[in-house]
Amino acid sequence: MTARAGDATFSGPPAIRQSLQGKYAGFASRFTAFAVDVGVSLGVFMLALAAIWFAARVLTGKDIAWNKGDIWVIVAYAVWAFIYFAYCWAASGRTAGMALFGVKVVRDDGTDASGRRAVVRTLALPLSFLFLGLGFVGILLGDRRRALHDVIAGTAVVYSWDARAARLRFLSRS
Amino acid sequence: MNALLDRVDLNAVLDRVDINRLLDRVGMDHLLGRVDVESLAARLDLNQLLAGVDMNQLVSTVDIRAIVQRVDVNQIVQQVDVNQVVQQVDVDEVVRRVDVEAVVDRVDVNGVVDRIDFDALVEQTDLGAVIAASSSGMASDALDVVRSQTVGLDEFIARWIARLRRRPYAGPPGPPEGAKAGS
Numbered sequence: 113m114t115a116r117a118g119d120a121t122f123s124g125p126p127a128i129r130q131s132l133q134g135k136y137a138g139f140a141s142r143f144t145a146f147a148v149d150v151g152v153s154l155g156v157f158m159l160a161l162a163a164i165w166f167a168a169r170v171l172t173g174k175d176i177a178w179n180k181g182d183i184w185v186i187v188a189y190a191v192w193a194f195i196y197f198a199y200c201w202a203a204s205g206r207t208a209g210m211a212l213f214g215v216k217v218v219r220d221d222g223t224d225a226s227g228r229r230a231v232v233r234t235l236a237l238p239l240s241f242l243f244l245g246l247g248f249v250g251i252l253l254g255d256r257r258r259a260l261h262d263v264i265a266g267t268a269v270v271y272s273w274d275a276r277a278a279r280l281r282f283l284s285r286s
Numbered sequence: 287m288n289a290l291l292d293r294v295d296l297n298a299v300l301d302r303v304d305i306n307r308l309l310d311r312v313g314m315d316h317l318l319g320r321v322d323v324e325s326l327a328a329r330l331d332l333n334q335l336l337a338g339v340d341m342n343q344l345v346s347t348v349d350i351r352a353i354v355q356r357v358d359v360n361q362i363v364q365q366v367d368v369n370q371v372v373q374q375v376d377v378d379e380v381v382r383r384v385d386v387e388a389v390v391d392r393v394d395v396n397g398v399v400d401r402i403d404f405d406a407l408v409e410q411t412d413l414g415a416v417i418a419a420s421s422s423g424m425a426s427d428a429l430d431v432v433r434s435q436t437v438g439l440d441e442f443i444a445r446w447i448a449r450l451r452r453r454p455y456a457g458p459p460g461p462p463e464g465a466k467a468g469s
Contacts, residue, residue, distance in 0.1 A: 130457070133461075134460055134461030134462070135457075135458040135459065135460035135461055136458060136459050136461075136462075137440070137458075138437070138458065139440060139443050139444075140436050140437075140439035140440045140442075141436045141437065141440050212432070213433055213436055214429075214433045221463055222461055222462030222463060252443070253447065253451075256459060268462060271437070273433055275434065276404070278433070279405075279434075280404060281426070281427075281430065282427075283405055
C-alpha cells in the first residue's frame with residue numbers, strides 16, 4: 113500500500129488534520145480493533161490446539177478429537193482470552209488489534225490503566241454484550257465514548273497515534 | 287524759583303496735561319534708540335527675577351495642547367536622522383535588559399502553532415524531506431492509511447449520530463482531564 117492509496121483518506125476526514133492523541137476513540141476504531149483481537153486470540157488458541165494435537169499424535173500415536181462444543185474447550189478459550197486481554201491492557205494499555213488501529217485503554221482520568229483496572233475491565237467485558245450489546249451504546253451516545261465495561265472498570269479508550277504526524281508524512285512524500 | 291515751585295499746584299498742572307497728545311509728539315523710536323538695552327539687561331539679575339516667578343502657576347496657565355496642535359510633528363520627524371539615532375543606541379545593552387522569559391511567557395505558543403498551515407509548510411519547504419527521511423517506510427504508510435480510514439469511519443458515524451440527536455458535532459471529544467500532553 114502506498115501513500116497514493118491514502119490520498120482520499122488524508123484529504124477526507126477533517127479530524128485527522130489535527131492530532132487525535134488522547135481524544136476518545138470512536139466506535140469503528142474500537143470495534144475493528146476488537147474484531148482483530150478476537151481473530152488473533154482465536155488464531156493463537158487454535159494454533160495451540162493444533163500443537164497439542166500434533167504432540168499427542170507424535171507421543172501417543174492417537175488423534176485427539178476436538179469438538180468446539182466441548183465445555184473444556186470453551187473454558188480453555190475463556191481463560192486464554194482473559195489472559196490475553198487482561199495482560200495486554202495491564203502491560204501497555206493496548207492489545208494487538210488496538211495497537212494496529214492506534215487506540216489504547218487508559219484510566220478515566222487519562223493516566224495509564226493499572227493492572228487491577230485491566231482485570232476488572234476484562235471481567236466486565238462480557239456484560240457489555242448482554243441484551244444485544246446494549247452495553248456498547250455508550251460508545252455511540254456518551255460524551256466520553258465509554259462502554260459499560262469502561263464505566264465499571266473506570267477506564268476509557270483513546271486514540272494513541274498522531275494523526276497529524278501521519279498526514280505530514282503523507283504530504284512529505286506526495 | 288523754589289518759592290515759585292512751592293506755589294505751583296503740580297497735581298492740578300498734571301491733571302490738565304493730555305498725556306496721549308504728549309506721547310504722540312514724542313518720537314518713541316528716537317527715544318528707544320538712545321536706550322542702551324544691552325547695558326540695561328546686563329544690570330538685570332535674571333536669577334533673582336525668575337526666583338520670584340511661580341513657574342508652576344505660569345505653566346498651568348499655558349494651553350500646552352494648543353501649542354502641540356500647532357506643531358508640525360511630521361516635519362520635525364522628517365528632519366530627524368533616524369539612522370544616526372539608532373547608531374547611537376547600544377542594542378546589545380537594550381536586549382540584555384529585556385526579560386525574554388517574561389516575554390515568552392506572555393506569548394500564546396499554542397495559539398501561534400494553531401495558526402501555522404502545516405500542510406503548506408511541508409509542501410513548500412524541505413521540511414517534507416526531513417519528515418520523509420525520518421519515517422519508517424511502507425509499513426508505516428500502510429498503518430497510517432488503515433488508521434486514518436478507520437478514524438474517517440469514526441467521524442462519519444459520530445456525525446450521523448449527532449445529526450439524529452440534533453446536536454452539533456465538533457470533532458472527537460477529549461482528552462480526559464488528567465491526560466499527559468501529547469500522549
